[in-house]
Every structure is written in structure tokens, then in C-alpha cells.
Amino acid sequence: MIIEPKMRGFICLTAHPKGCEQNVINQINYVKSKGNIDGPKKVLVIGASTGFGLASRITSAFGSGAATIGVFFEKPPAAGKPASPGWYNSAALEEEAMKAGLYAKSINGDAFSDEIKEKTLNLIKDELGQIDLVIYSLASPKRTHPKTGVVHQSVLKPIGDKVFTNKTVDFHTGNVSEVSISPANEEEIDHTVAVMGGEDWEMWMDALKAEGLLAPGATTVAYSYIGPALTEAVYRKGTIGRAKDDLEATAFKITAKLQDLNAKAFVSVNKALVTQASSAIPVIPLYISLLYKVMKEKDIHEGCIEQIQRLFAERLYHNGEFTTDEAGRIRIDDLEMRDDVQTQVANLWPVATAENLPEIGDLAGYKKDFLNLFGFDVAGVDYTVEVDEMVQVPGLV
Numbered sequence: 532m533i534i535e536p537k538m539r540g541f542i543c544l545t546a547h548p549k550g551c552e553q554n555v556i557n558q559i560n561y562v563k564s565k566g567n568i569d570g571p572k573k574v575l576v577i578g579a580s581t582g583f584g585l586a587s588r589i590t591s592a593f594g595s596g597a598a599t600i601g602v603f604f605e606k607p608p609a610a611g612k613p614a615s616p617g618w619y620n621s622a623a624l625e626e627e628a629m630k631a632g633l634y635a636k637s638i639n640g641d642a643f644s645d646e647i648k649e650k651t652l653n654l655i656k657d658e659l660g661q662i663d664l665v666i667y668s669l670a671s672p673k674r675t676h677p678k679t680g681v682v683h684q685s686v687l688k689p690i691g692d693k694v695f696t697n698k699t700v701d702f703h704t705g706n707v708s709e710v711s712i713s714p715a716n717e718e719e720i721d722h723t724v725a726v727m728g729g730e731d732w733e734m735w736m737d738a739l740k741a742e743g744l745l746a747p748g749a750t751t752v753a754y755s756y757i758g759p760a761l762t763e764a765v766y767r768k769g770t771i772g773r774a775k776d777d778l779e780a781t782a783f784k785i786t787a788k789l790q791d792l793n794a795k796a797f798v799s800v801n802k803a804l805v806t807q808a809s810s811a812i813p814v815i816p817l818y819i820s821l822l823y824k825v826m827k828e829k830d831i832h833e834g835c836i837e838q839i840q841r842l843f844a845e846r847l848y849h850n851g852e853f854t855t856d857e858a859g860r861i862r863i864d865d866l867e868m869r870d871d872v873q874t875q876v877a878n879l880w881p882v883a884t885a886e887n888l889p890e891i892g893d894l895a896g897y898k899k900d901f902l903n904l905f906g907f908d909v910a911g912v913d914y915t916v917e918v919d920e921m922v923q924v925p926g927l928v
Contacts, residue, residue, distance in 0.1 A: 533917050534613050536907045538703060541811040543905040547914065548922045550906025551619035552626075557909075558586060558836040559627055562593045565840055570595035570848040571664035573746070575655065577602045577642050577735060580617025581904065582806045583754050584668030586839035588624060588635075591664065594843060598634035598659055602642050602651055604671070613920045616905045625926045634659075636926035642669055643731055645677045648738050654928055655744050662744055665751040667732045670808045674726040677734075683725035687812050688715035689769045697764070698880070700817040700888065702810070702897050707885045710813040715770045727774035729753070729781025736785045736796070749794040750847065751785065753778055757800050757864065758818075759873050761880060765814050779860060797853065799846070799861040802838055805900035816897060817883065818876070822867065823893035825875045831866045834900070838863055 537544040574591040578584040579601030591597040608614035621637050628635035640647040673684045689695040691714050699710045732753050739745050755775045785796035809815050826832040842863045856862050879891050888894050902908040
């Protein structure tokens with residue numbers, strides 16, 4: 532079938548298998564071009580099919596020659612209906628891993644569930660023995676708690692007693708407008724923390740340790756974001772930020788539990804990037820459009836794969852030392868948060884309009900990155916040619 536992008540709000544309903552494949556190959560080639568990393572050898576990536584999780588799996592496999600297991604929740608294809616992009620990403624990664632003689636297997640299902648945890652533990656036990664790196668990169672709007680059965684739904688809201696009002700952009704149309712968001716109540720805050728906080732990460736690590744599946748000196752990393760004052764009301768000081776606070780506190784709890792293995796847990800604070808999740812957050816698309824323009828002009832822009840390759844090469848596996856900030860976090864958002872970058876973005880923010888955004892921002896880059904997430908607008912792919920949507924993930928367990 533010929534597959535074209537079909538949009539509904541901040542989501543694309545279709546994905547292109549050849550575009551996703553080319554995207555993955557491009558990321559693999561980038562990692563290879565940077566040389567070998569003396570890094571992990573047996574890696575579990577929870578949330579492995581898109582964004583930072585996918586980049587982590589690619590960097591582990593093609594930067595360090597690691598065996599990888601990826602856990603994700605993706606929609607497989609049906610006749611006449613393309614799969615979700617993460618399905619095609621994972622299929623492409625595993626095809627390339629097989630060609631390179633690398634172990635790569637996947638489990639598709641709800642990573643919050645006890646069933647998927649057990650299935651993953653059994654696979655590790657049977658085929659890898661012990662894991663030396665666990666990446667936790669789940670991005671989900673809801674979570675069914677495995678013990679209580681309660682369905683928790685996250686919200687993107689400020690915290691406090693005031694309605695938040697600021698600029699945002701519809702990246703499809705380029706229209707810059709004001710958006711107002713009412714503050715969250717305590718129940719909404721609690722639900723958001725339950726979905727996006729650290730409890731599930733800790734459950735995974737507890738289960739891995741209990742079964743003896745963590746190698747001595749193992750590392751686990753979860754991903755977070757802080758960002759500038761411009762976005763903090765709706766992000767770092769909002770419901771998501773409260774969940775990220777919980778995630779960061781959980782790193783210390785996990786490290787304490789893993790002391791006997793000399794294993795450690797870290798949170799890596801990453802750069803603002805176009806992802807399915809970030810595209811739905813008001814204010815963030817406009818901020819990213821301005822940020823991209825500034826960082827590209829300074830030649831310091833990074834996408835997911837550049838961020839994660841640098842995280843592995845310069846932070847996680849660099850001279851055996853972990854450099855952290857005063858709160859114990861690894862900072863790979865250092866280029867985004869440079870004073871000169873943030874000053875320029877802050878100066879552009881009040882003057883940004885629909886008319887001048889194409890000039891002062893990088894809306895075209897934002898749109899391209901968004902389409903790339905779903906395998907569209909990828910250089911070298913002929914979208915007029917029919918493709919087989921029924922692609923399978925070769926290492927799916």
C-alpha cells in the first residue's frame with residue numbers, strides 16, 4: 532500500500548515502514564561513525580521503540596556491541612493498516628542487529644504489568660544471565676497499577692491556584708496563540724506521579740535484583756527534563772515536574788537497595804527534543820522551535836541519537852567516573868542550558884508571532900522532526916512507491 536501521514540491533533544495516525552527503517556539506519560550509522568564505546572554488554576531497555584529509548588538501544592548495540600532486550604507497547608500491523616512507528620523501528624533495529632551478529636530480542640506489552648515483567652525476567656534468565664545496564668525510558672499517558680488495579684491517568688497542568696496563560700504554537704499551521712491551562716488538583720497530581728514517577732522503575736529493579744539478574748557494578752538510568760524558566764510553570768513546576776521529582780528521588784532509593792552489588796541508579800537530564808510526548812505539551816513546541824534555531828546557528832544542536840551517544844561516551848562510560856550536579860543528576864542538557872543559548876531564546880520569546888516564526892525560529896525543523904518520528908519526510912525514501920505494511924519484528928518473543 533501507499534502510506535501517507537494522517538494527522539489528528541498532535542499525533543500522526545500512520546507510520547511508514549521504509550521511512551522508519553531508514554531513520555534507524557541513519558542513527559546506527561551515526562553511532563558507528565563516532566567509534567567504539569567501552570560500555571555495556573547486556574542491556575535491557577524499558578521503553579525501547581522510540582525517542583531516547585530507541586537511541587539507547589541503538590547506542591548500546593552498535594556503539595558497545597551489546598546484546599539488547601527491548602520492552603515496548605506498540606501496535607502491530609494489520610492488512611491495510613500500518614503498525615505504530617515503534618513497531619517498525621524495532622523491526623529495523625533487529626534486522627540490522629542480526630546482520631551485525633548482535634543479539635536483539637523484544638517483548639511487546641504493558642511494561643507496567645507484572646506479566647510483562649515476569650516474561651522479561653524469564654528471557655534474561657534463559658538467554659543472557661545478567662544485565663549490566665537497565666535503561667528506563669517509558670512514556671505513557673496512563674498506567675494500570677499492577678497491585679491495586681487502579682488506572683492512573685496523567686495530566687499536563689500547572690500546580691498552584693492560578694490559571695497559567697502563555698504562548699504556544701500549532702506546529703502544523705504555524706499559528707502562534709495564547710493558551711490557558713487551569714491548575715491541577717491533588718488527585719490529578721497524584722495520578723500523574725503514579726504514571727510518570729519512579730515507582731515502576733523501582734519495581735523493575737526490585738524484580739531484577741530478586742532474581743539475581745543484575746551484574747555486579749550494574750548501572751540503571753532513567754530520563755528526565757528540567758528546562759528553562761520559560762517552560763517551568765507547565766513543565767518542571769507543574770504535574771510532570773512533580774513526577775520527575777519523584778523519579779529523581781527514586782534513583783537514590785534504588786542505589787541504596789543495590790549497594791551490595793556496587794550498582795547505581797542515575798537520572799539523566801536530557802535536552803528538549805521533538806517527541807510524541809513533548810508535542811502534546813502546550814508552550815513546549817514554540818520553545819523548541821526557537822531553541823532549535825539558536826542551537827543550529829551555534830552548531831551545537833543535537834537530536835536523540837546525538838544526545839544518547841554523547842551520554843554513553845562522555846558521561847556513563849567515561850574514565851569510570853560519573854559527573855553529576857548538586858542533586859546527583861547526570862546533565863546532558865548542558866548545551867541547551869548554556870547562558871548564551873537561553874538568553875537568546877528568552878529575547879525571542881516575547882516577539883515571536885505567526886508571521887515572524889519562520890524567520891526567528893525553526894518551525895520547519897520542528898515539523899520535519901515530528902514527521903520523521905513516524906517515518907515520513909526522511910531523505911532517500913520514495914513515498915510514491917507501494918510498501919508492505921505487514922513487517923514483523925524478527926526477535927519478538
